[in-house]
Amino acid sequence: MVADDRNERTSIRQVAERAGCSLSTVSRVINRSGPASATTIARVEAAVIELGFRPNSLGQSLRRQSSRAIGVVVPSFTNPVFAASVAGMETVAREAGRPLLLSSTGYDRARELEIIETLLCQRVDGIALTVADASQSAALDQLDQVGMPYVLLYNQPRLRRRPAVTVDNFAATAELTRYLIGLGHTRIAYLGGRFGTTDRSRMRFEGCVAALEAAGLAAPRLLELDYLDSIEQHATVIGQSMPRLGEPTAFLCSNDLLAISVIAALRVLGLSVPDDISVAGFDGIAIGQMLSPGLATIDTPTLAMGERAMQRLLEQISGSVPARNAVELLRYEFRPGGTLAPVPGGNAGGRERRRRKS
Amino acid sequence: MVADDRNERTSIRQVAERAGCSLSTVSRVINRSGPASATTIARVEAAVIELGFRPNSLGQSLRRQSSRAIGVVVPSFTNPVFAASVAGMETVAREAGRPLLLSSTGYDRARELEIIETLLCQRVDGIALTVADASQSAALDQLDQVGMPYVLLYNQPRLRRRPAVTVDNFAATAELTRYLIGLGHTRIAYLGGRFGTTDRSRMRFEGCVAALEAAGLAAPRLLELDYLDSIEQHATVIGQSMPRLGEPTAFLCSNDLLAISVIAALRVLGLSVPDDISVAGFDGIAIGQMLSPGLATIDTPTLAMGERAMQRLLEQISGSVPARNAVELLRYEFRPGGTLAPVPGGNAGGRERRRRKS
DNA sequence: CTGAAAGCGCTTACAG
DNA sequence: CTGAAAGCGCTTACAG
Numbered sequence: 107m108v109a110d111d112r113n114e115r116t117s118i119r120q121v122a123e124r125a126g127c128s129l130s131t132v133s134r135v136i137n138r139s140g141p142a143s144a145t146t147i148a149r150v151e152a153a154v155i156e157l158g159f160r161p162n163s164l165g166q167s168l169r170r171q172s173s174r175a176i177g178v179v180v181p182s183f184t185n186p187v188f189a190a191s192v193a194g195m196e197t198v199a200r201e202a203g204r205p206l207l208l209s210s211t212g213y214d215r216a217r218e219l220e221i222i223e224t225l226l227c228q229r230v231d232g233i234a235l236t237v238a239d240a241s242q243s244a245a246l247d248q249l250d251q252v253g254m255p256y257v258l259l260y261n262q263p264r265l266r267r268r269p270a271v272t273v274d275n276f277a278a279t280a281e282l283t284r285y286l287i288g289l290g291h292t293r294i295a296y297l298g299g300r301f302g303t304t305d306r307s308r309m310r311f312e313g314c315v316a317a318l319e320a321a322g323l324a325a326p327r328l329l330e331l332d333y334l335d336s337i338e339q340h341a342t343v344i345g346q347s348m349p350r351l352g353e354p355t356a357f358l359c360s361n362d363l364l365a366i367s368v369i370a371a372l373r374v375l376g377l378s379v380p381d382d383i384s385v386a387g388f389d390g391i392a393i394g395q396m397l398s399p400g401l402a403t404i405d406t407p408t409l410a411m412g413e414r415a416m417q418r419l420l421e422q423i424s425g426s427v428p429a430r431n432a433v434e435l436l437r438y439e440f441r442p443g444g445t446l447a448p449v450p451g452g453n454a455g456g457r458e459r460r461r462r463k464s
Numbered sequence: 465m466v467a468d469d470r471n472e473r474t475s476i477r478q479v480a481e482r483a484g485c486s487l488s489t490v491s492r493v494i495n496r497s498g499p500a501s502a503t504t505i506a507r508v509e510a511a512v513i514e515l516g517f518r519p520n521s522l523g524q525s526l527r528r529q530s531s532r533a534i535g536v537v538v539p540s541f542t543n544p545v546f547a548a549s550v551a552g553m554e555t556v557a558r559e560a561g562r563p564l565l566l567s568s569t570g571y572d573r574a575r576e577l578e579i580i581e582t583l584l585c586q587r588v589d590g591i592a593l594t595v596a597d598a599s600q601s602a603a604l605d606q607l608d609q610v611g612m613p614y615v616l617l618y619n620q621p622r623l624r625r626r627p628a629v630t631v632d633n634f635a636a637t638a639e640l641t642r643y644l645i646g647l648g649h650t651r652i653a654y655l656g657g658r659f660g661t662t663d664r665s666r667m668r669f670e671g672c673v674a675a676l677e678a679a680g681l682a683a684p685r686l687l688e689l690d691y692l693d694s695i696e697q698h699a700t701v702i703g704q705s706m707p708r709l710g711e712p713t714a715f716l717c718s719n720d721l722l723a724i725s726v727i728a729a730l731r732v733l734g735l736s737v738p739d740d741i742s743v744a745g746f747d748g749i750a751i752g753q754m755l756s757p758g759l760a761t762i763d764t765p766t767l768a769m770g771e772r773a774m775q776r777l778l779e780q781i782s783g784s785v786p787a788r789n790a791v792e793l794l795r796y797e798f799r800p801g802g803t804l805a806p807v808p809g810g811n812a813g814g815r816e817r818r819r820r821k822s
Numbered sequence: 823c824t825g826a827a828a829g830c831g832c833t834t835a836c837a838g
Numbered sequence: 839c840t841g842a843a844a845g846c847g848c849t850t851a852c853a854g
Contacts, residue, residue, distance in 0.1 A: 117831055128841045133833060140834090141839055158610070163586045164531060165831030168522045168846045178566075183551040186544060193541040196568055205586060208536075208566040210554055228521045228563060252516070337754060363751075370754040393721075393751055396695060396728040475847055486825045491849060498850090499823055523847030526830045 116157045117165075124153035136161060167229070175205045176419065177225035179235035181213045181304075184334065185363060187389045187408050188236065191259050194412020195234055202420055204231070213238055213303040218245040226252065232419045234412075236260045239305040240268060257419040259411055262309050266433050269422065271415040273438040275306050275388075278404040279313035279358065281440050282386055286356050287321050290449035291384065294318065295351040296326040297344075297368060298360030299333055307360040310388060314358055326358065327351040333364035340371035355383060355449045362387035362394050362403055369401075369445065380447035390441065399444025406438045474515045475523075482511035494519060525587070533563045534777065535583035537593035539571045539662075542692065543721060544749045545766050546594065549617050552770020553592055560778055562589070571596055571661040576603040584610065590777045592770075594618045597663040598626060615777040617769055620667050624791050627780065629773040631796040633664055633746075636762040637671035637716065639798050640744055644714050645679050648807035649742065652676065653709040654684040655702075655726060656718030657691055665718040668746060672716055684716065685709040691722035698729035713741060713807045720745035720752050720761055727759075727803065738805035748799065757802025764796045 122132045127146055134140035135150040142150075153159070167173040176199055180188040192208070199206050207230060209221045215238050222245045225233055232255040237243045240263035249256045258270035286294055296314050298307035315325050329347050331340065348354075359365035365387030369379050379385050380399065387394060390405030414436065480490045485504060492498035493508040500508075511517070525531040534557055538546040550566070557564050565588060567579045573596050580603045583591055590613040595601045598621035607614045616628035644652055654672050656665035673683050687705050689698065706712075717723035723745030727737045737743050738757065745752060748763030772794065 118833095119831080129831095130833080130841055130843095131839085134840090137833085143839060146839080160581070160585045162526075162831050164522060164526045165846090166833075168520075168526055168830090168848090169832045169834085171846065173522060183541075183547040183554070184544070186542070186547070189541040189544070189547045192566075193568065196541070196566070200567070205582070206566050208550075208554070208564050209558070210551065223518070224563070227518045366751060366754050370756070373756060393724060396724050397755065398728070398731060476849095477847080487847095488825055488827095488849080489823085492824090495849085501823060504823080520847050523830090524849075526832090526846090527848045527850085529830065 116159045117162065118159075120157055121150065121153045121159050124157060125149040172231055173229045174203065175207050175228065175230045176416070177207045177209070177221075177228070177230040177233040177235070179209050179211060179218070179221055179225075179233065179237075181211050181236055181238070182334075183210055185361070186391045186393075187260075187361065187406075190408035191236075191412035191415070194409040194414075195416040196412075198413050198416035198420070204420075211238070213299075215239075215244065215303075218243065219248065221245075222248055226254065230254075232256060232423045234259060234415050234419055238303045240270065241265060241305060255419060255422045257415045257422070259415045260306055262306065263433065269418065269432045269434075271411050271418065271434045271436065272306075273404070273406045273411075274435045275309035276313040276316070278406075278438050278440070279310040279388070280317040281313075282358065282388075282402075282404060283314045283317035283326075284321070285440065285442060286358070286384065286386070286446070287317065287323065289356075289384070289446065291356040292323050292449075293352050293354045294326045294356045294358055295329060295354035296358050296360070297329045297331060297364060299364070300330045304360070310358075310360055327354065331364075333361060333367065335367075337367055337370045337374060340367050341374040344368065344371050345375050356446075357383060357385045359385065359387050362389040362391045362401060365401060365403070365445075366394070366397070380445050382450060384446045384449075386443075386446060390439070394443070395441075400441075402443035402446040403441050404438050405441050407436050411436055474517045475520065476517075478515055479508065479511045479517050482515060483507040530589055531587045532561065533565050533586065533588045534774070535565045535567070535579075535586070535588040535591040535593070537567050537569060537576070537579055537583075537591065537595075539569050539594055539596070540692075541568055543719070544751075545618075545719065545747045545764075548766035549594075549770035549773070552767040552772075553774040554770075556771050556774035556778070562778075569596070571657075573597075573602065573661075576601065577606065579603075580606055584612065588612075590614060590781045592617060592773050592777050596661045598628065599623060599663060613777060613780045615773045615780070617773045618664055620664065621791065627776060627790045627792075629769050629776060629792045629794065630664075631762070631764045631769075632793045633667035634671040634674070636764075636796050636798070637668040637746070638675040639671075640716065640746075640760075640762060641672045641675035642679070643798065643800060644716070644742065644744070644804070645675065645681065647714075647742070647804065649714040650681050650807075651710050651712045652684045652714045652716055653687060653712035654716050654718070655687045655689060655722060657722070658688045662718070668716075668718055685712065689722075691719060691725065693725075695725055695728045695732060698725050699732040702726065702729050703733050714804075715741060715743045717743065717745050720747040720749045720759060723759060723761070723803075724752070724755070738803050740808060742804045742807075744801075744804060748797070752801070753799075758799075760801035760804040761799050762796050763799050765794050769794055 118129050118132050122129050132150050135142050135147050211217045234257050236259045240261035260272050262272045262275050296311050301308040365385055369385050377383055386402040388404045390403050394401035394403050476487050476490050480487050490508055493500050493505050569575045592615050594617045598619035618630050620630045620633050654669050659666040723743055727743050744760040746762045748761050752759035752761050
């Protein structure tokens with residue numbers, strides 16, 4: 107009786123016929139956008155139910171010149187950090203009744219641009235995204251050019267006019283590095299994603315450099331690798347790189363996932379954390395605190411970052427907000443976990459290190 | 465010169481004027497859907513570039529009676545298992561040139577239905593989803609009723625006519641449980657998400673029940689909890705429940721995230737894994753193998769599940785595929801990790817257990 | 823090879 | 839309170 111099978115083919119027209127009124131009236135009743143008599147309302151609503159009518163958003167969007175949709179672009183779903191930000195964005199978007207169009211770039215700049223083009227064709231109202239490098243991004247240039255509202259997440263653009271929600275990556279690793287120095291570490295290696303594909307990693311590296319420099323110490327040696335590689339691959343690369351890295355006593359990793367894999371890789375190499383070597387991550391993913399020892403990290407408000415970014419984007423779209431400081435830095439927290447320990451032997455410059463624990 | 469600022473307002477009409485031809489011709493050239501002279505093509509293409517024209521998908525969709533979009537509905541982004549499946553789905557959808565409309569239910573059945581309604585209004589071509597319970601779902605009933613193509617992920621519906629891609633949850637935990645029995649465990653507790661919100665958890669529980677029963681052993685005691693709760697909460701609940709759970713020597717957890725948290729909670733309670741108690745998870749998330757000891761688990765092909773589900777959905781939409789066995793089971797692999805050990809003391813029934821390790 | 827016309831489903835002044 | 843009409847941007851027979 108109720109809800110016809112072919113409701114896909116049911117339009118406002120069928121409803122009007124059934125309710126015995128005009129299209130305009132049906133529209134007004136459905137949207138409560140204009141006056142209607144009690145009887146008319148009742149008849150339209152009855153017709154809607156009988157026909158299983160669902161207003162076609164495509165028609166609405168075309169006519170209203172707004173799809174209400176928001177494009178969301180992340181480098182990867184695999185990193186829980188991005189997953190969390192998507193969750194935050196989704197919450198806010200849902201409350202605003204806005205659908206999310208989701209894509210991932212795989213850290214590929216060419217794909218960033220392709221995705222932006224597609225989103226532009228889809229006439230989204232705005233875009234929330236994380237790009238490889240916010241300081242030189244064809245995708246962002248394109249968005250600027252066409253005047254599409256957007257907001258960056260995680261990226262910390264040097265051009266302060268680009269709207270972004272992130273944490274102060276530079277200050278955070280500087281703080282972490284000072285702590286390491288306080289523990290007596292002088293030979294620190296930085297393990298990070300390739301700078302070409304993640305400006306966050308580069309900023310974090312620079313914070314480390316600055317802190318060491320301020321303490322009169324040598325810059326950290328750098329090892330760029332892919333956090334998605336296997337433990338075995340990480341073990342091989344790290345094992346081979348130890349001499350070049352100057353036999354470091356501490357590893358600063360650009361993200362938690364990488365840090366956890368590095369700890370496993372060190373175990374494969376017969377090195378124990380933190381007895382033989384200290385390891386710190388970045389992000390503050392939940393699992394880090396479940397490990398033993400607990401992962402030292404910079405705890406960042408990933409969920410809140412997504413929420414805040416979406417809020418700002420929506421404000422920007424509605425034009426209700428005057429221009430403000432574009433790059434918004436959220437509070438982070440340094441968690442010195444169990445993976446950090448004083449430099450082995452106690453003497454900052456010492457070369458001896460215990461090996462072969464297992 | 466190129467790419468006008470107000471390109472949002474540029475339609476095929478402007479292009480036609482600039483190229484000196486009709487709308488139909490522009491459409492044909494852009495879509496290569498009909499003949500056109502070399503000169504016409506050149507002029508249209510030039511106009512497109514000069515105006516920075518991007519065809520409006522809204523208009524195309526309305527006219528073509530298909531948005532090409534696919535709705536994707538997951539319980540949560542926080543669980544890497546769902547994130548991985550979304551990644552798999554996105555890959556396949558992208559290759560097919562189909563945008564993804566993403567929502568999360570928060571394991572809430574009312575929201576499942578709301579989301580489905582919205583997706584129906586948006587005239588998606590199909591929906592890939594994981595619901596709380598595929599055997600009684602208003603959302604799925606609705607999809608069946610309106611004839612919207614869909615495919616389930618992770619859910620293992622008892623009604624075999626509902627298309628799904630998953631693993632045999634029952635067989636998997638049965639295998640895992642037999643292994644535990646082989647290690648001498650007889651008092652096994654099952655820790656899982658609330659059955660009302662996850663039919664996977666219930667199926668896995670039943671596999672455990674069946675294996676114990678087949679061995680002439682008592683059914684596992686059950687503790688339902690939320691995998692998103694904190695370690696402290698888990699520690700409290702587990703500590704209080706130990707007597708009621710019959711002082712188990714092994715915990716079978718409904719997913720890896722929960723298992724990892726449970727291991728941390730046991731640590732808080734002064735219990736060591738696997739010396740005092742064995743713990744197994746389910747899913748095979750990457751981090752599990754990075755832990756020490758490595759997490760015992762059922763390794764499931766989450767990425768492939770997403771890819772396969774999207775493939776099947778697209779086949780279903782294009783109608784190219786005849787009806788086939790609806791529930792497709794992917795291969796899983798049991799990984800007996802370091803978190804499993806023979807029952808303490810070696811005697812299956814023994815009550816003594818070492819405590820207070822730390 | 824090309825163009826005029828209809829129409830996808832909706833909303834919104836405008837007139838009554 | 840209600841309806842006729844225009845039009846959002848596009849595609850697709852149809853005619854030439």
